[in-house]
Structure formats: structure tokens, C-alpha cells
Amino acid sequence: MTTTAVLDTTALEAWMDAAGLPGRGAPLEWSFVSGGSQNEIFEIRRGDLHAALRKPPLTAPASRDDGILREWRIIHALDGTDVPHTTAIAVCSDPAVLGRPFYLMGFVDGWSPMGGEGWPAPFDANLSVRRGLAEQLVEGVALLGAVDWRARGLGDLGRPDGFHDRQVPRWTSFYERIRARDLPGYEEATRWLAERRPLDFVPGIMHGDYQFANVMFQYGAPARLAAIIDWEMGTVGDPKLDLGWLMHSWPEDTAVSGAEGYVDLTGMPGRTALIEYYAERSGRQVDDMDYYQVLAKWKLAIVLEQGYQRAGDDPKLQSFGPLVLELMAGAADLAASSDYRSSR
Structure with a gap:
């Protein structure tokens, strides 16, 4: 791992159980996806749940907390529309759990135009x-x-x-x-x-x-x-x-x-x-x-x-x-x- 970003898995598991999310009793696996001074993203797996967790870093300004909850409102509002978006799973506004508010969204099975050198196949050659x-x-x-x-x-x-x-x-x-x-x-x-x-x-x-x-x-x-x-x-x-x-x-x-x-x-x-x-x-x-x-x-x-x-x-x-x-x-x-x- 190339980052110092960490998750308190014990606290996260307890919160997920209280929220009634899938995976109760299963071990929680996580990996850091991206982030730094901006919001951090982690890949989360627990039982049948495959999600992305998004939260401000601990060092971010307090105003970023409102921003993360604002993001949640938007993706939650988009559920049920035909706009391609990450599925809204659950939100935690209590910073006591992981140090900052956060939310869980569906992990996207796809690719980012910024994820590598040039376009992936078949868009590279065709x-x-x-x-x-x-x-x-x-x-x-x-x-x-x-x-x-x-x-x-x-x-x-x-x-x-x-x-x-x-x-x-x-x-x-x-x-x-x-x-x-x-x-x-x-x-x-x-x-x-x-x-x-x-x-x-x-x-x-x-x-x-x-x-x-x-x-x-x-x-x-x-x-x-x-x-x-x-x-x-x-x-x-x-x-x-x-x-x-x-x-x-x-x-x-x-x-x-x-x-x-x-x-x-x-x-x-x-x-x-x-x-x-x-x-x-x-x-x-x-x-x-x-x-x-x-x-x-x-x-x-x-x-x-x-x-x-x-x-x-x-x-x-x-x-x-x-x-x-x-x-x-x-x-x-x-x-x-x-x-x-x-x-x-």
C-alpha cells in the first residue's frame, strides 16, 4: 500500500451491522483506491457487499464534511433515474465512527479515462x-x-x-x-x-x-x-x-x-x-x-x-x-x- 490512509475496521463493521447492511459476521476487506488532500475512496468487500467508501481525509477542513453529505444527497436522489451513477448504499453523518462523515456507494465495474496510458481496447486502435x-x-x-x-x-x-x-x-x-x-x-x-x-x-x-x-x-x-x-x-x-x-x-x-x-x-x-x-x-x-x-x-x-x-x-x-x-x-x-x- 502506497498511502498512509487507514480504516478502523472494527468501528466500520459495527456501524455496518447497526445499519443492517449485508455481510454481518463476515470479515471486512478493504483497499485504498485514491485520494489525498481531496476525498479518499476505499474499496470495501464484506460477504456479498462490494462497495466504495468515500470520506474526507482526517486533515481536510471541517467544511468538507458538509460537502460529503451533499454528494450523498445527489447520488441518493439519482437512484431510480436513468442517469448513470454509483448506487447509494448508506451514509454516516456521525464523525465519531471513522473521524469524518462518509458514505458507501456501489463499486463501479468499469474503467476510467484517467486510469492508464491512452484508451483501453478496443478504443485504442479502432x-x-x-x-x-x-x-x-x-x-x-x-x-x-x-x-x-x-x-x-x-x-x-x-x-x-x-x-x-x-x-x-x-x-x-x-x-x-x-x-x-x-x-x-x-x-x-x-x-x-x-x-x-x-x-x-x-x-x-x-x-x-x-x-x-x-x-x-x-x-x-x-x-x-x-x-x-x-x-x-x-x-x-x-x-x-x-x-x-x-x-x-x-x-x-x-x-x-x-x-x-x-x-x-x-x-x-x-x-x-x-x-x-x-x-x-x-x-x-x-x-x-x-x-x-x-x-x-x-x-x-x-x-x-x-x-x-x-x-x-x-x-x-x-x-x-x-x-x-x-x-x-x-x-x-x-x-x-x-x-x-x-x-x-
């Missing part, structure tokens, strides 16, 4: 089946946005009223607090966003960091989304911002520049084709997608700028420096070239 990976990714946004969040008990999860009215004031205020250098294009992109709103706004569940890194696929072809994972930023807001987050850096021609990102998109549909695919699958209009893509680039640049300002000698955070400049310039360029003129 470009024709890669199309489905992209379409399934976009399908996830469409399915998530269609969930009746009020009926699923999430009426108080977020603040959809005034969602877009808050975006520019919130993030400009955040940027001014951390500002240590000028970002070319910031003023232009900020002004453009402040003067515009979506053509319509249909509130729904949004993931908040929707990308290949936060989904899992079933094994084999055709591509099938197994689960959307990592709900730290989940809320009720505008699901189309998830699409904007996904599409803002997606190339128009994947044959030319598909291999330049953190995953190889070669063989997948281009940005416009996937936005049209979303419109077909969701029934929502996409004439205002420039707004969402500018907002995504602008917001991500500000978020990463905070990391860059705290980089110190961390090479990963240092690498955010030029990426921030690229994102903000891209936001300004798209704003300048866009013919989207919807006003407030």
Missing part, C-alpha cells in the same frame, strides 16, 4: 468506436439536466433563482481578492458576460466539473457510460454550463488537434457536432452556447489563477500560469468573434 465515448459523455449532461430535481428532494440544494445574475459578480469579486497580475482579455470577457444572459434558463442538476476525468465507462464496445462520479461541486444550477465546461476546449476538427489535450479525442465528433447532438438528445436550444463557453473559459481561468498564485515550488500548480493566460485570451477572443447578442 477509431470508429471512439465516437461513442464522446456521445455518451454528452448524453450524460442531457440525462442529468432532465431529472426532476424537485421531485427527487433537491429543492433546497442550490439557488437557481438568479443563478446567472450571480456569476460575474461572484467570480470578479473572487478574482480581485487573489489578483496578483493582469490577465489580458479579462476586462473584455467580463464586460461581454455582464451584458448577456442565456436565451432561456431551465434549472437542473449540474455536476460542476463535467469532463472525461469524472466519468467511468463500461468495458467493451459500444461505448456505454457506467457512472458520473466525483460530485464535490454538484448543485442545482444550469446544466448547460456543464456542456459549456465540456465543450469550451473541445476542438472543431479532432483529426487535426484531437491529440493535444489531456485525453486523445482523435476520431471523435467535433465541437459543433456534439453541441448539436446535445440539442437532439436534450430537446434544449443551443443558439446561446457561445455564452456558456465564454463563461466556462473565463471562470476556469480565474479558478486556476488561484492555484497558480499559491504554486510555490509545485510544478503542477506552476503549469497553470500559461494555461490561465490561454484560457482568458480564448474567452476574450470568442466573445469578440461571437454574434450572440442576447442582452440582460
Whole structure:
């Protein structure tokens, strides 16, 4: 084991027994899956139960406890929907059991795009089946946005009223607090966003960091989304911002520049084709997608700028420096070239 993360199996077994979970009397087996400063994930086996346990590390800020319970609310609400997700098994809000609140979810039998070098077979060599990976990714946004969040008990999860009215004031205020250098294009992109709103706004569940890194696929072809994972930023807001987050850096021609990102998109549909695919699958209009893509680039640049300002000698955070400049310039360029003129 390459981590110091541990579980108090005696306490966990007692809690599982009290909760009436399968496996009473059977030995509990566990292994560390991932985590660090972020939430920790453990694989749990006990009798017929095969689950993943997710909790904040002991050193995480106290606010992370509310976050883990928020995640639980979302995956529990998704049970019974057609959104691919991890099955909600049980939650423990009492930090006395394992030191932090935690929950158990079904262990996903699938693969992560971030789990190795390149795509697994058959997606490594057969470009024709890669199309489905992209379409399934976009399908996830469409399915998530269609969930009746009020009926699923999430009426108080977020603040959809005034969602877009808050975006520019919130993030400009955040940027001014951390500002240590000028970002070319910031003023232009900020002004453009402040003067515009979506053509319509249909509130729904949004993931908040929707990308290949936060989904899992079933094994084999055709591509099938197994689960959307990592709900730290989940809320009720505008699901189309998830699409904007996904599409803002997606190339128009994947044959030319598909291999330049953190995953190889070669063989997948281009940005416009996937936005049209979303419109077909969701029934929502996409004439205002420039707004969402500018907002995504602008917001991500500000978020990463905070990391860059705290980089110190961390090479990963240092690498955010030029990426921030690229994102903000891209936001300004798209704003300048866009013919989207919807006003407030």
C-alpha cells in the first residue's frame, strides 16, 4: 500500500451491522483506491457487499464534511433515474465512527479515462468506436439536466433563482481578492458576460466539473457510460454550463488537434457536432452556447489563477500560469468573434 490512509475496521463493521447492511459476521476487506488532500475512496468487500467508501481525509477542513453529505444527497436522489451513477448504499453523518462523515456507494465495474496510458481496447486502435465515448459523455449532461430535481428532494440544494445574475459578480469579486497580475482579455470577457444572459434558463442538476476525468465507462464496445462520479461541486444550477465546461476546449476538427489535450479525442465528433447532438438528445436550444463557453473559459481561468498564485515550488500548480493566460485570451477572443447578442 502506497498511502498512509487507514480504516478502523472494527468501528466500520459495527456501524455496518447497526445499519443492517449485508455481510454481518463476515470479515471486512478493504483497499485504498485514491485520494489525498481531496476525498479518499476505499474499496470495501464484506460477504456479498462490494462497495466504495468515500470520506474526507482526517486533515481536510471541517467544511468538507458538509460537502460529503451533499454528494450523498445527489447520488441518493439519482437512484431510480436513468442517469448513470454509483448506487447509494448508506451514509454516516456521525464523525465519531471513522473521524469524518462518509458514505458507501456501489463499486463501479468499469474503467476510467484517467486510469492508464491512452484508451483501453478496443478504443485504442479502432477509431470508429471512439465516437461513442464522446456521445455518451454528452448524453450524460442531457440525462442529468432532465431529472426532476424537485421531485427527487433537491429543492433546497442550490439557488437557481438568479443563478446567472450571480456569476460575474461572484467570480470578479473572487478574482480581485487573489489578483496578483493582469490577465489580458479579462476586462473584455467580463464586460461581454455582464451584458448577456442565456436565451432561456431551465434549472437542473449540474455536476460542476463535467469532463472525461469524472466519468467511468463500461468495458467493451459500444461505448456505454457506467457512472458520473466525483460530485464535490454538484448543485442545482444550469446544466448547460456543464456542456459549456465540456465543450469550451473541445476542438472543431479532432483529426487535426484531437491529440493535444489531456485525453486523445482523435476520431471523435467535433465541437459543433456534439453541441448539436446535445440539442437532439436534450430537446434544449443551443443558439446561446457561445455564452456558456465564454463563461466556462473565463471562470476556469480565474479558478486556476488561484492555484497558480499559491504554486510555490509545485510544478503542477506552476503549469497553470500559461494555461490561465490561454484560457482568458480564448474567452476574450470568442466573445469578440461571437454574434450572440442576447442582452440582460
